[in-house]
Each structure stands twice: as C-alpha cells, then as structure tokens.
Amino acid sequence: MAFAITQNCCADATCVTVCPVNCIHPTPDEPDFGTTDMLYVDPRSCINCGACADACPVDAVLPISSLTGPDRVYAEINASWFDTVTPGPAPQPTPAPRADRPTFHDWGRPQFDRTLPARFPALRVAVVGSGPAGMYAVEDLLLHTDAQITVFERLHQPDGLVRFGVAPDHPATKQVADTFARLRRHPRVTMRYGVEVGRDLTHESLAATHDAVIHAVGAAADRRLDLAGEDLTGSVSATRFVAWYNGHPDVPGDAFRLDSERVVVVGNGNVALDVARILVSDPDALAETTVARHALAELRRSKVREVVVLGRRGPEHAACTVPELLALTHLPTASLVIDDHDPRIAAALDAPGPRDCTAVLHDVAREAVDWSRPPAPGRRIVLRFHSTPSVIDGDGVVQAIRVRNGDRGTDTTIPAGTVLSAIGCRGIAQPGLPFDEESGTVPHEAGRVHGVPGAYVVGWIKRGPSGGIGTNRRCAAETVGTLLDDVATGVLPVARPSSRRLSRRRAALS
Numbered sequence: 001m002a003f004a005i006t007q008n009c010c011a012d013a014t015c016v017t018v019c020p021v022n023c024i025h026p027t028p029d030e031p032d033f034g035t036t037d038m039l040y041v042d043p044r045s046c047i048n049c050g051a052c053a054d055a056c057p058v059d060a061v062l063p064i065s066s067l068t069g070p071d072r073v074y075a076e077i078n079a080s081w082f083d084t085v086t087p088g089p090a091p092q093p094t095p096a097p098r099a100d101r102p103t104f105h106d107w108g109r110p111q112f113d114r115t116l117p118a119r120f121p122a123l124r125v126a127v128v129g130s131g132p133a134g135m136y137a138v139e140d141l142l143l144h145t146d147a148q149i150t151v152f153e154r155l156h157q158p159d160g161l162v163r164f165g166v167a168p169d170h171p172a173t174k175q176v177a178d179t180f181a182r183l184r185r186h187p188r189v190t191m192r193y194g195v196e197v198g199r200d201l202t203h204e205s206l207a208a209t210h211d212a213v214i215h216a217v218g219a220a221a222d223r224r225l226d227l228a229g230e231d232l233t234g235s236v237s238a239t240r241f242v243a244w245y246n247g248h249p250d251v252p253g254d255a256f257r258l259d260s261e262r263v264v265v266v267g268n269g270n271v272a273l274d275v276a277r278i279l280v281s282d283p284d285a286l287a288e289t290t291v292a293r294h295a296l297a298e299l300r301r302s303k304v305r306e307v308v309v310l311g312r313r314g315p316e317h318a319a320c321t322v323p324e325l326l327a328l329t330h331l332p333t334a335s336l337v338i339d340d341h342d343p344r345i346a347a348a349l350d351a352p353g354p355r356d357c358t359a360v361l362h363d364v365a366r367e368a369v370d371w372s373r374p375p376a377p378g379r380r381i382v383l384r385f386h387s388t389p390s391v392i393d394g395d396g397v398v399q400a401i402r403v404r405n406g407d408r409g410t411d412t413t414i415p416a417g418t419v420l421s422a423i424g425c426r427g428i429a430q431p432g433l434p435f436d437e438e439s440g441t442v443p444h445e446a447g448r449v450h451g452v453p454g455a456y457v458v459g460w461i462k463r464g465p466s467g468g469i470g471t472n473r474r475c476a477a478e479t480v481g482t483l484l485d486d487v488a489t490g491v492l493p494v495a496r497p498s499s500r501r502l503s504r505r506r507a508a509l510s
Contacts, residue, residue: 001065002046003053004078007323008060008172009038012136012470015052015061021045024052025087032085034471037321040081057179059172070330077322114484115144121494123147123487126210128197131160132469133459134216135180136476142186144484149189150210154196155249158184160218162469164248165239167274168289169281176469203432203455211494212454212483215433219425219440219460225266229392230421238265238275238422245278245295253294258302260417261375264401266389267422268311269319273328275420276307280334280379306375308339308414310403311385316348318357318385325360334379340366342386342406371414387412392419427461439464447479454492456483 005015005024016024016039023045026032041052043064053061064075116123123145127134130153141147157163159177166173184191195201197215206213222237224230236256244251263279265272278286283300291299311318315338318325328336338361340346349362361383369382386406393400393413400415426440434443434450441464442449442457449455458479459472467475486492 001048001063002043003041003048003050003061004043004064004067004074005039005041005052006060006062006067006071006074007038007327008058008170009323010058010060010173010176010469011036011039011467012057012176012473013039014055014057015039018051018055020049020051021047022087023047025082025085027087028474030087034467034474036081037323040078042082042087043075043079044082057176059175070326073326114481116484116487120487123212123494124210125149125483126206126213127151127216128206128213129153129160129216129218129459130158130180130184130191131216131218131459132162132176132180133218133462133472133476134160134214135183136473137214137216137458137480138183138189139179139473140476140480142183142188144480147188150192151184151189152192152195152197152201152206154194154199156193157249158191158193164243164246166246167242167278168246168286168291169278171289173469174290198431203430203452207454210454211487212456212492214456214458214479214483215430215442215449215461216457216459217427217430217461219427219465221426221428221440222421223424223426225389225392225421225423227389227392229394229398232392232394232398233396234260234394234398234417235392235419235421238267238271238420239425241275241420242271245291245299247290247292247295253292256295256298258298258304258418261303262306262308262414262416263304263418263420264308264310264414264416265420265422266310266401267319267424268309268383268385269422269424270321270324272309272420272422273320273324275422276309276381277328277331279304279307280331280381282333285333305377305379306382307380308382308384308416310387310389311383312388314342314344314348314385315361315383316351316356316358320357322357322360325357328381329360329364331381334381336364337369337380337382338364338366339369339382339384341368341384341412342408344406345385371412425460425465427464430461433457446482447475448482448486 013028016027023042024039026036067075125141125147127137127149130151138149141149159180162174162177203213222239240251244255265275283296287296349358387403389401390404391402392398398417398419400413401419402411402413404411429435433452436443442461444457444462447456447458449457456479458476487494
C-alpha cells in the first residue's frame, strides 16, 4: 500500500531526498516546486518503504491504509496530481548487486558541490532572524562550511512565523521547529536573543566583525486596504490577530474583544481561513493546543457566531490552498456556507475540472444570504466571492462594511463589529541596505544584496511574502550558494584571523 502526503505538508522536500524511487513530486529541480499546494506521492511508483514518512519533519506523510475520516481524500489528491502533470525524468536505475535486492535508484553518497575548498579559513557569518528562512540558511552553512554562525533574534524566543504565525490547531506543522532547535544547539552556532539590528546593532557593525551578514527578517508590515474607515476601532489586520492568539510579545493580551456576533475577514488566503476557523472553533479543543491563554479566555466568552470571508474574485481564483479549504468543510463546531449572490459562482462551482478549490466547494451549501438580518443560530463561516470592499462604516467603531458586488455596480452592506484585513504583508526597509518600495523587498541577485558587499538576503525580505515554510529551504540554498561562490571567486574577501581580530578591536573602539 502506498503512502500519501496530507494537509500538514511544509514542502521542505526532505521526503524527496530520501525517496529511493523518485516518486515524490514536484522536486526542487522541477518548475512546479514552490507553486503547488503541497508535494505529492505517485501511488503507482511508491514501494511503501516508509523513508519519506520517517524523514518528514511535520508528520504529513502517512500510509494510505491509515487515512481516516476527512484525510481519506488525500489518497485521491496525491494520485490525481499525476493525472495532469508529467514529472521530470527519474534518475537512471543503478543495477542491483544482488538478485534478491529490488532494482531502484540508488542516491549514492551525499554530494556537497558547494563546499568550500580546504584552503579557505573558517567563515564568520551573522544571520539576522531565527525564523525558517534564517535557520535553513544556518543549516546549509553547517552542511557546507566550517563557519562560525551567530544568529541575532530581536525577540526573546526563536522560530519566527513557525511559533507566531502557524495556527495553534496545526501542531504538526509547528514540529518543524524541532529541526531548528537541533541547529541552535550546534557547537558552531551562537544565539543572541533580544537584539534588534537597526536598534541595538547596525548592519555596518555586524559587517565589521563578520565575513558575511545574511538578513532573514521576513515581511513585518501589513498591506493596507486603503479604504475610508480603515482606521476605525475594530478594523485590524488579520496578522495582528494571529499574533495575538499565538501569544506574540508585541501584541497585548487585551488587544481584542470578541463582542460582536459577526466578523468580516477581507481576503481568502490561508491566513484568512486560519482566522475564520479559530473564531468558530471549540475553545475546549483549542485548550489542548499552544493557543495563548489570554486568547483562549477571550474565545470562551466570544459572542462571534458568524465569520464572513470576502474574496474579490470567484471561487476558481481563491487564494487559499486546497488542504486549508478542505479543513473548513469538516469543522465539528461550525457549518460552511457560500453566499450565492452572483450567477458566476454557481457556474464556476459546477464546471468540470481538476480537484481544486471549486471541486472542494462543489457540495458546500449555497444560499442567498439576507445581510439585513442577524446571524443565524449556531456558528458558521460564510464564503462570499466577487465582493470588493469599498467603505468601512461606523461612528468611531466598526459597524458595517460595504462591498461592491462583482461587476454589477451595486453595493451590499454587511453589518459587523470587527473587520480583519488578510490581504498580505510586505517587507520594511532595513537600515544600511537598499530597498524597493514597490515590491517591499531588498534588491538582490540570487541573494546577494545590490551594492553592499558581504550582505545577503533570504526569505520574504528577498522574494516577497510567497511560499510556505519549506520554500525557504531552496531559497536559503540559493543564497548560501551565492555566498560561497563569492568567497571562492574572491568577490567576498575572507579576513585572515589576524586581520579579523584587528577589525573587531577597531569596531569595539569606534
């Protein structure tokens, strides 16, 4: 019986590297990698060896025979991906040395093509940020160099978005932090917490005492709706709400009061769905997770009965992934409804096609919601497509949001006491580095910062807020590869021990 990859997939491709028969796709060498919802196991090629399940850092790989309840659909999801996509060619099989040994690809001994030659002295590298991007860069440096690495983290806790961005009811996804914890304990890694570059240190001071500085600071600013009424009390970014229920130290415990019956979430990506799900979840179930205690107390007294998730376009263009949407269809404490206000919605949901978001939503209940009435009894999530926010109404506090109905030129007013904006985030300028205001990223070439020798970027500050946790592994490999190329070719001069000590002394005296 074959294995299947399920909802928790972080796409860091560890499973790909250990598979002996090349049955997990897309691989990091294939163009689809980083663009799909998850990775997929081809059941026709899988030999049921279990290597992928053993290697998976988030327990996302399971035998098909063990899938129960809602997870059963992942057997079909894995198999159907290969019906429409032709993976890259598998490596050539290696002849079996014994007649009783199955013939399949032998990955052979590890090849570290980017390892520095022995003639180079040990590097001293500073990594700014301890989230997934920064720690994958640390891992790559540990594998390919004998570098001494110092990680600077502005908070007093590590792991970045793994700790403060992943929903508490996704505990398996948070398990990737165990991998990072092992890296932090490595003898060549030093962690410095509570140190913010730009406040406590400058890039220039780090550059004076290190051969290279890798910035992995993420995308810390929220994108604004740019609507009238956006600054009313009760209009807040969804990322702040996520940080609140995850106990982020920057968000006070009393930052949210869930006193309104209806909450509107603008945007329908994974963050929007996380927020909606948490708002209607059973607090007793959340109590078994890592949810912040202050958030749990507020969720217990919550008056929220309905969460409306707005999408500017139709269901065929939903920004969420299929696994996250599937999770909404099996909530034990809330129903899922589609506001059938636009004929294009039914046309999209009933059209034949692959297993995407429209297929998931095909059997979800549809109704023309009367927004002039209070929420129905019980708890539910309402998906409303073809709805563009135009104004947030209220007298000091949010009372309603007006949305434009597709291309019909009419508006609908949805009464609500809270509006959460989940339309994405962007990077912020880093002192000492160039910055592209339009993209919210640091200009670079394969991770090498333009015009600042010895400076590198990785993660969302490099490529923008795209991709999941595992996408950062390939991103980090590119950046570290560029750094090592720069050392090997002389673009990045490596200080000899004597000159390094002198430069640190001068920096200390300045």
